[in-house]
Amino acid sequence: MWDYFKIFSNPKKFREHGVLGMNARNYYIIGRNNKRSLYPLVDDKVQTKTLADKININTPHKIGVIEHQYEVKDLLKIVDGHSEFVIKPAHGSQGKGVLVIKNFSDNVFTTASGKQLGFNEVYQHVSNILSGLYSLGGQYDTALIEELVHFSDAFQNFSYQGIPDVRVIVYKGYPVMSMMRLATKESDGRANLHQGAVGVGLDMRTGHANNAVSHNMPIAIHPDTKADLMTLQVPMWKEHLMIGALAYEMTGLGYLGADIVLDKFRGPMMLELNARPGLAIQIANRRGLKEVIKNVDKYYPQDLTAEQRVDYVLNNAT
């Protein structure tokens, strides 16, 4: 019977390793650093995109926005001239409700998985987005149509379909922890760890893999592509960190998560921001967040520009 309890660890050891729990995150980190009034800036992707453009953060170009049901019929007019694009809910999370159109010609929409959709089906999908099906509280939403990201080949062997992205946790403007999320067969092309995606912890100085987990358990190779995860290196690492650091300037959120994808042509692009990023990143890095955050509070210099902060991290991160 006692064996069962062995799955629980001693909280004392957790504290020693600086593991950040959900309660402590909400109380100390989010409660203190993230003003509630700033949430709409990151919860609404249209707003985030507008802000990002102002501060020169790379994001996929906006094609159009549909706010009202009567505008849905104008969809064809909006996407006219674009053969590939993405339709997503402005208030969606975890990739819910994202429709990727790989090819659009002769009124036929071909999705990423090769499925062919007619106008009616896409119309229905946009209507669902507007009625709030994918938004957090079920409130009315806006559909955002933007350009398709052309994923870099750098991670071709590491992800089973889907979109590999880099999640950077930014505390008081300093990127403190990061991981790469790789889709698996089980996660069905999605990059959510609790759905079975692989999390790869990244070294803050280099952007090189330092650790990998699947379902909370350590792994060395990708379960589907059999790629050696420890060889993973994120190109343009400094640019990734710059997006994170600038996101702090842009939103004023003291604790945020930036989801970044690497475009073949345009380099790292910010897909979305999160005001309450999860804690699974600690497992992927096999490292507690509290420890790093403490260091930022104690030793990291204040009043630096975004670039100076990134340089500081690149040189001093432990």
Next chain:
Amino acid sequence: MRKKICSVRGILAICLILAIAFASYATYYKITHWGFGFTPHEGTEVWTVDAHITFVPTGEPIEVALSTPRLGEEYKILSEDVVAKGYQITKDEKNHRLIMKSGPKKSEQSLYYRIMLYDNEDVVGKVRDRTSPKVKKPIFESEQQKGMVENIWALADAQDDDGTAASHIIKLLNDEVLEPEVDAYLPVKQSQSIMAEKIIDLLAYKGIAARIVRGVKITEKKREAPADLMLEVYEGSKWRIYNIVTGVSGLPKNFVVFQRGGVSLFDVAGGHNSEIRFSVIQSAVSSFKMAGRRAEYENSRLFNYTIYNLPTLEQNTLKWLMIFPLGILLVVLLRNVVGIPTMGTFTPMLVAMSLVRTGFWSGLICFSLIILLGLLIRTLLTRLNLLLVPRISAVVIFVILIMQMLTIFGYQYSFKIAASAVFFPIIITAWIIERASITWEEEGARNATKQIVNTSLVAVLTYFVISNPYIRHIMFAFNEWNLVILIIVMQLGTYTGYRLVELKRFAPLIKEKE
């Protein structure tokens, strides 16, 4: 920063101590002053004493007088009632006598005086009386008789225990083998009242005042018994009461005094063959009903501002509400300390509330049935590709139809389980179905099942807390503890430790390091 939390926690800790102190005192007060108990079944014992007077009228106007117990003395009187049809009833408050008058009557008369008593406050049997009573010295018929009395006193004084003179005399007269002197003094035909009079005479010889006390010994199932006698002796400046057989002093716990001293227990004018008989019935009344009476005696206005003074309907509603803070505390603990994710924060609580009304197993089976059918229908709806609001509305209507169907079938086949369907909150149930279905589509059947199981688990736990009659009683009777719960919930708002499930979730993080 740290200091700030410390102070928030500090303030809450002080509040917690204050709340606990207040709740403890309130509990103590309610138990001692209002007689509340910790268990729901605990009531106050209430005794119904019937004094039944019978007599045959002589044809003249009738006047019946009955000594009644004094209000607030020894026992407290819950209610007083006279059944005397055709009599004019007046109360002589000063002498504690009930007077019933009527014109001439023909047949045998039967009058009832009924009181409901409670709470034998521990009266030690001493009634203060400043004015020292006059003692009528007995007049002896002969010198021989006087000698007898003196002999008896000599015997009484010879007893060397620390009892009083009165107790010595009573014992002497009640010995199993009587001393010759005593035997000669007592008449051949003995009754309790004759004995009492003889004792009074003996005491009067030495100048000690004594009187007969009549009342009722309250014992269960007393039917039509005569009044019980006791003796009251004036000692020092108090009347002390004695058992007439054993000589033990002090009023027994179960004795109600109707009459004491010179006046009679009851008089009947205009009747003969009069008799008084007492009957006693024991019953229990809930503490809450009694509390008001007790408060009246204490002149406590406070009671008027409690929930126990409300009409029963409001009381029942509040009784139902008073249990929720504890259920909420449980939900907070399960979410923030244990870390069980449920669908919606208070959904389990609402399901638990329904379970209380439906009964546990029938409710649980019925609930599962509704969810299962609902999910099936929701799957069909998915194919229709409806918009969100109309779709969830359709699910709501389907849930209503399922409930109706289950209830009708349940009634037809006397299958009570299904009949409890109506008690489930429709909108909440519909949302559970909707969310489960979305989770199912997006995160797979395993996650959806897990969420439903989690929600049910928390609901069942909450059910066991809010349905427990003891817990319900305590939270209602001592509702000040809800204040303590409030502060604990606020304290939990500053809990930044790990959740139990996190100890498992983050375990690989440490293990690898070692």
